[in-house]
Amino acid sequence: xxxxxxRCSIGYAGRLTxxxxxxxxxxxxKDDGAxxxxxxxxxxxxxxxxxxxxVREEDGVIRVTRxxxxxxxxxxxxxxxDDRSMELEDEARxxxxxxELQLHERLVRQPDVIELGLVVVERERxxxxxxxxxxxxxxxxxxxxxxxxxxxxxxxxxxxxxxxREQALRDPSCDTVRAIVAAPxxxxxxxxxxxxxxxxxxxxxxxxxxxxxxxxxxLFS
Amino acid sequence: xxxxxxRCSIGYAGRLTxxxxxxxxxxxxKDDGAxxxxxxxxxxxxxxxxxxxxVREEDGVIRVTRxxxxxxxxxxxxxxxDDRSMELEDEARxxxxxxELQLHERLVRQPDVIELGLVVVERERxxxxxxxxxxxxxxxxxxxxxxxxxxxxxxxxxxxxxxxREQALRDPSCDTVRAIVAAPxxxxxxxxxxxxxxxxxxxxxxxxxxxxxxxxxxLFS
DNA sequence: ATATACATGTCGAGG
DNA sequence: CCTCGACGTGTATAT
Numbered sequence: 001x002x003x004x005x006x007r008c009s010i011g012y013a014g015r016l017t018x019x020x021x022x023x024x025x026x027x028x029x030k031d032d033g034a035x036x037x038x039x040x041x042x043x044x045x046x047x048x049x050x051x052x053x054x055v056r057e058e059d060g061v062i063r064v065t066r067x068x069x070x071x072x073x074x075x076x077x078x079x080x081x082d083d084r085s086m087e088l089e090d091e092a093r094x095x096x097x098x099x100e101l102q103l104h105e106r107l108v109r110q111p112d113v114i115e116l117g118l119v120v121v122e123r124e125r126x127x128x129x130x131x132x133x134x135x136x137x138x139x140x141x142x143x144x145x146x147x148x149x150x151x152x153x154x155x156x157x158x159x160x161x162x163x164x165r166e167q168a169l170r171d172p173s174c175d176t177v178r179a180i181v182a183a184p185x186x187x188x189x190x191x192x193x194x195x196x197x198x199x200x201x202x203x204x205x206x207x208x209x210x211x212x213x214x215x216x217x218x219l220f221s
Numbered sequence: 222x223x224x225x226x227x228r229c230s231i232g233y234a235g236r237l238t239x240x241x242x243x244x245x246x247x248x249x250x251k252d253d254g255a256x257x258x259x260x261x262x263x264x265x266x267x268x269x270x271x272x273x274x275x276v277r278e279e280d281g282v283i284r285v286t287r288x289x290x291x292x293x294x295x296x297x298x299x300x301x302x303d304d305r306s307m308e309l310e311d312e313a314r315x316x317x318x319x320x321e322l323q324l325h326e327r328l329v330r331q332p333d334v335i336e337l338g339l340v341v342v343e344r345e346r347x348x349x350x351x352x353x354x355x356x357x358x359x360x361x362x363x364x365x366x367x368x369x370x371x372x373x374x375x376x377x378x379x380x381x382x383x384x385x386r387e388q389a390l391r392d393p394s395c396d397t398v399r400a401i402v403a404a405p406x407x408x409x410x411x412x413x414x415x416x417x418x419x420x421x422x423x424x425x426x427x428x429x430x431x432x433x434x435x436x437x438x439x440l441f442s
Numbered sequence: 443a444t445a446t447a448c449a450t451g452t453c454g455a456g457g
Numbered sequence: 458c459c460t461c462g463a464c465g466t467g468t469a470t471a472t
Contacts (some may be wrong), residue, residue, distance in 0.1 A: 130410055193350075
């Protein structure tokens with residue numbers, strides 16, 4: 001990785017056009033061709049380019065191009081404060097706990113938090129309008145489609161599960177199909193739409209669900 | 222800004238929990254309290270924390286906390302390769318040009334690229350279920366709702382415009398409402414859903430649209 | 443390679 | 458403050 005600290009001005013041309021006047025920044029040229037330009041403040045880079053890229057430098061002008069998309073970044077270097085390249089060794093992968101997929105797994109183990117007697121038949125069941133998070137049967141044997149959201153569910157989630165239900169209803173063997181959105185919270189428009197469409201909203205306590213599952217793991221280990 | 226290049230392992234606890242095993246990384250501690258940790262590859266930081274934060278360091282352990290949200294980042298520094306703080310001066314602001322809004326403007330000027338005889342009555346017309354990109358009338362005077370996508374349209378875009386249509390149909394003065402998604406490309410699921418819902422898909426050549434408008438500008442200037 | 447959905451998404455506009 | 462949709466979204470995963 002090359003770390004270049006310099007005064008520069010930057011132009012980007014691609015999905016849109018941006019222009020950044022002269023200022024001091026930190027430029028990271030990464031091993032996979034990614035380029036990341038950080039200003040003195042802000043969590044996000046002010047300009048960037050994902051790898052792979054072609055980087056050419058001549059007379060204080062660095063030109064980064066991405067052949068796959070035709071995007072380009074042009075950096076006019078006006079003063080170099082520091083310029084160093086270092087070999088960074090890193091085999092680690094970021095491990096995440098609490099993603100939506102893990103939430104699915106917990107719900108498969110604890111379907112009762114959605115509804116008593118619910119049984120998850122299949123997870124991520126594919127349809128041609130998208131995958132159904134949890135394909136279930138309720139206590140009466142009725143088909144239940146559950147859309148799971150890790151964070152607050154918005155109207156789109158209600159539409160999504162309604163789309164799956166419509167698809168399922170095309171199958172003549174399905175006469176009644178219930179649709180549920182399971183989330184820790186619901187936006188007002190989601191509530192309104194759910195009401196209009198007959199989609200059920202089930203609040204789940206994600207925190208408790210994870211703690212519950214953890215406790216169970218502890219018990220069995 | 223402090224630039225710390227080191228071998229470290231990192232833990233994040235907040236909206237979820239992450240764990241990153243030992244490896245070499247570049248850590249940026251910015252003037253506004255933001256912290257940005259970059260691995261050797263990838264356009265995005267592998268860990269981060271937006272400012273303002275509280276940073277405490279003791280015995281090779283850096284603890285970053287965000288009082289407003291209770292999130293925390295714990296960095297165990299195992300070997301320091303470089304550690305420097307620099308004053309960066311930067312008054313510049315990023316200037317952007319060419320967002321979806323501009324595409325809307327072009328379409329308002331050239332509605333024929335969507336459909337011959339189409340007239341845009343209103344742009345970004347607000348409804349209870351969200352803003353309609355282009356509120357139009359076709360050659361027969363029929364109401365037409367157009368959702369514009371700068372890039373490939375996915376199923377959600379079809380649902381979006383369908384939602385607007387349903388809302389419009391509540392008005393008894395609207396007996397027929399057409400719904401169009403205008404985009405340079407369409408995902409297969411978008412096509413499937415559009416077919417099922419009777420939403421029309423219109424491919425627009427964004428490149429040509431901009432060139433056309435530019436040529437017109439040139440003529441009139 | 444393409445298609446799809448997640449994300450500590452982040453960000454900004456409008457009510 | 459909340460809600461919503463765009464984003465130069467980037468990134469991983471499954472087909």
